[in-house]
Amino acid sequence: MRLNCPLVNQVLQSFVRDELSKAGFHRVVVGLSGGIDSAVSCFLAARALGPENVLAVMMPYRTSSPESLSDARAVVEALGVKSEIVEITSIVDGYFEAQSRANSLRRGNAMARARMIVLFDKSMEFNALVLGTSNKTELLLGYGTLFGDMASSINPIGDLYKADIFKLARYLQVPQSILDKKPTADLWAGQSDEDELGFTYAEVDELLHELIDRRVSRRELLEKGFRKDFIQLVVNRIRGSQFKRRGPVVCKLSPRSVSHDFHYLRDWGM
Amino acid sequence: MTGKFTVALAQVSPKLGLLKENLQLHLDTIRRAKSEGADLVVFPELSLTGYILQDLVPDVAIDPLNAPSLQQLLQASRDIACVFGFVEVSDRYNYYNAAAYVAEGRIQHVHRKLYLPTYGMFDEMRFFAMGEKLRTVRTPFGPLGLLICEDLWHPSTLYLHVQDGARVVVTLSSSPGRGVRTHEGFQTSQGWEILLKALSQFYTVYNLYANRAGIEDGAYFPGGSMVVGPVGEVIARSQTPGEDLVLAELDLDEIRRARLFTPVLRDERLDLTLRELTRIVRQRSQS
Numbered sequence: 363m364r365l366n367c368p369l370v371n372q373v374l375q376s377f378v379r380d381e382l383s384k385a386g387f388h389r390v391v392v393g394l395s396g397g398i399d400s401a402v403s404c405f406l407a408a409r410a411l412g413p414e415n416v417l418a419v420m421m422p423y424r425t426s427s428p429e430s431l432s433d434a435r436a437v438v439e440a441l442g443v444k445s446e447i448v449e450i451t452s453i454v455d456g457y458f459e460a461q462s463r464a465n466s467l468r469r470g471n472a473m474a475r476a477r478m479i480v481l482f483d484k485s486m487e488f489n490a491l492v493l494g495t496s497n498k499t500e501l502l503l504g505y506g507t508l509f510g511d512m513a514s515s516i517n518p519i520g521d522l523y524k525a526d527i528f529k530l531a532r533y534l535q536v537p538q539s540i541l542d543k544k545p546t547a548d549l550w551a552g553q554s555d556e557d558e559l560g561f562t563y564a565e566v567d568e569l570l571h572e573l574i575d576r577r578v579s580r581r582e583l584l585e586k587g588f589r590k591d592f593i594q595l596v597v598n599r600i601r602g603s604q605f606k607r608r609g610p611v612v613c614k615l616s617p618r619s620v621s622h623d624f625h626y627l628r629d630w631g632m
Numbered sequence: 633m634t635g636k637f638t639v640a641l642a643q644v645s646p647k648l649g650l651l652k653e654n655l656q657l658h659l660d661t662i663r664r665a666k667s668e669g670a671d672l673v674v675f676p677e678l679s680l681t682g683y684i685l686q687d688l689v690p691d692v693a694i695d696p697l698n699a700p701s702l703q704q705l706l707q708a709s710r711d712i713a714c715v716f717g718f719v720e721v722s723d724r725y726n727y728y729n730a731a732a733y734v735a736e737g738r739i740q741h742v743h744r745k746l747y748l749p750t751y752g753m754f755d756e757m758r759f760f761a762m763g764e765k766l767r768t769v770r771t772p773f774g775p776l777g778l779l780i781c782e783d784l785w786h787p788s789t790l791y792l793h794v795q796d797g798a799r800v801v802v803t804l805s806s807s808p809g810r811g812v813r814t815h816e817g818f819q820t821s822q823g824w825e826i827l828l829k830a831l832s833q834f835y836t837v838y839n840l841y842a843n844r845a846g847i848e849d850g851a852y853f854p855g856g857s858m859v860v861g862p863v864g865e866v867i868a869r870s871q872t873p874g875e876d877l878v879l880a881e882l883d884l885d886e887i888r889r890a891r892l893f894t895p896v897l898r899d900e901r902l903d904l905t906l907r908e909l910t911r912i913v914r915q916r917s918q919s
Binding site: 363364365366369370372373376377380381624625626627628629630631632 | 648650814817848849873874
C-alpha cells in the first residue's frame with residue numbers, strides 16, 4: 363500500500379486548521395502516549411496551528427513504562443509544543459480501592475477514560491478542542507476504549523491504517539525511537555498490540571484494505587492467499603465492535619428523531 | 633463580440649447553509665472577476681448554499697422566478713455573465729440541485745442536475761429531485777451548456793449539449809477528494825482531469841470545470857478547477873487546493889480549427905445512434 367505522504371500531510375493540516383477555525387477554535391489538546399499515533403497527530407497539529415497552539419498532555423499511570431514518557435518528551439522537544447504531565451494514578455487507584463476484584467481489562471479501560479477526563483478538562487482550560495489519536499486499523503478492529511482513547515472532537519488520523527501512520531511518521535520526521543519500538547497500549551508492563559491481537563499490523567492492514575477499501579469478496583481473499591480463520595477472526599472483530607463506532611441506540615418514537623432522521627452535518631452554518 | 637473572451641473560474645469555499653454570507657462571497661468574487669477583465673464567471677455546484685445540505689435543503693431553496701435575495705446578484709450580472717449553483721424549489725415543491733446562467737440583469741437559463749449520485753458518501757437522491765431536461769442557452773459566447781458534477785460522468789450529457797450546438801460547456805462541481813495512494817494528487821482529481829481532457833478532445837469543445845475548495849465535516853474539496861480546450865489541452869488550472877480565481881482567454885476560432893483537423897462531430901451519425909438506442913431500450917423493456 364503506497365501513500366502519497368506530501369498530499370496527506372497537506373490535506374490533514376488543512377483539515378485540522380479549517381475544522382477547528384470553523385468551530386471557533388485555533389488550539390488543540392492532545393494526549394501524548396509516547397506511541398506513534400499520538401506523535402503523528404501532534405506533529406500534524408503543531409505544523410498546522412503552530413506549536414504554541416498545541417498542548418500535549420502526558421498522563422502516566424504508575425505502571426506505565428518510563429520509555430513511554432521519554433518518547434513523549436522527545437515529541438514535545440522536537441516540536442516545541444506546550445506540554446504538561448498529569449499523573450492519573452490517584453484517579454484510577456482511588457476508584458479501584460473499592461473495586462478490588464477488577465481485572466486488567468477493567469483497569470485498562472479506566473485508565474483510558476481517566477485520560478479522557480483530563481483531556482476534555484484541559485481543553486476547557488486551554489480553550490481548545492481534543493485532537494483524536496485513533497487510527498483506522500484500531501477503529502475497525504474496535505481496539506480502543508469507548509469514551510476513552512476513542513473520544514475526541516476532531517481526529518486527523520482516523521482514515522489512515524497503522525501501516526500508513528508509519529509512513530507518514532517517517533515523512534514528518536517523528537523521533538526515531540518512536541518509529542523503532544513495537545506498538546503498545548502500555549496499560550500493563552510488557553503489553554504488545556500485536557501479541558494481544560494475535561496477528562501483526564502488516565497482515566491485518568493488508569486484509570482490511572482489501573476488505574473495507576476495495577470491497578474484495580471472501581472468495582477473492584482466499585485466492586489472494588489470506589487464511590480462512592484469519593479472515594473470519596477479523597470480520598468477527600469488525601462486526602463485534604460496530605457499537606463503538608456509533609452513538610447510543612435511541613428508540614424511535616416521533617416522526618423526526620435526533621438519532622434517526624435529523625440529518626445535519628456538524629459544520630452546519632460554519 | 634469577437635470570438636475571444638475571458639472566463640474566470642471562482643474556486644470558492646461557501647459556508648454550509650448560510651445564504652447571506654455566500655451571496656456576499658459571490659458579489660465580492662464577481663467584482664474581482666470584473667476587475668480582472670472577465671466576461672463570464674463560473675462558481676461551483678451549490679455555491680450559494682454549500683454541498684452536504686441534507687435536511688437543510690428546503691431551508692435554503694430559492695424560487696428563481698420570485699427571489700428577492702437574488703436581486704443584487706442579478707444586478708451584478710449586467711456587465712458580466714455569471715453561472716452559480718443553488719437549490720431550486722419548483723411550484724410542485726420539488727427541490728433541485730440547480731445551476732443558473734445569469735446575464736444582462738436576469739436569469740437566462742436554469743439547469744437541474746440530471747444525475748444525482750446516491751452511493752458511497754453521496755446521498756443526493758434522498759434530498760433532491762432529478763432534472764428532466766438538457767438544453768443549451770444562447771449567449772454572446774455561442775450556445776452554452778451547463779452540467780453539474782456527476783452529470784459529466786455520463787458523457788451522454790456532453791454529447792447532447794454538443795449536438796445541440798454548445799461550444800462551451802460549463803461543469804459546476806463539489807467533488808470531494810478521495811484516494812491518496814498514487815503519486816499525483818487525489819485519485820478523484822486525476823479522474824476529473826482525464827475525463828475533461830478526453831471529452832474536450834472527443835467533442836472539440838471548451839470544457840470549463842469549477843470545483844469548490846474548503847471542507848465539510850472532513851470531506852475535503854481539493855479544487856482543481858480548470859479550462860480545457862478543444863484539442864484536449866489544459867489552458868488554465870488552479871495551482872492551489874484552496875480558494876482561487878482562475879482566468880483564461882478562450883478563442884472560438886480554436887474550435888473551428890480543432891474541427892478542421894478532427895471532424896468527428898461532422899461525421900457523427902445521430903440517426904444511427906438513435907436507431908440503435910431505440911432498439912436497446914425496446915429490448916430492455918421486453919426482457
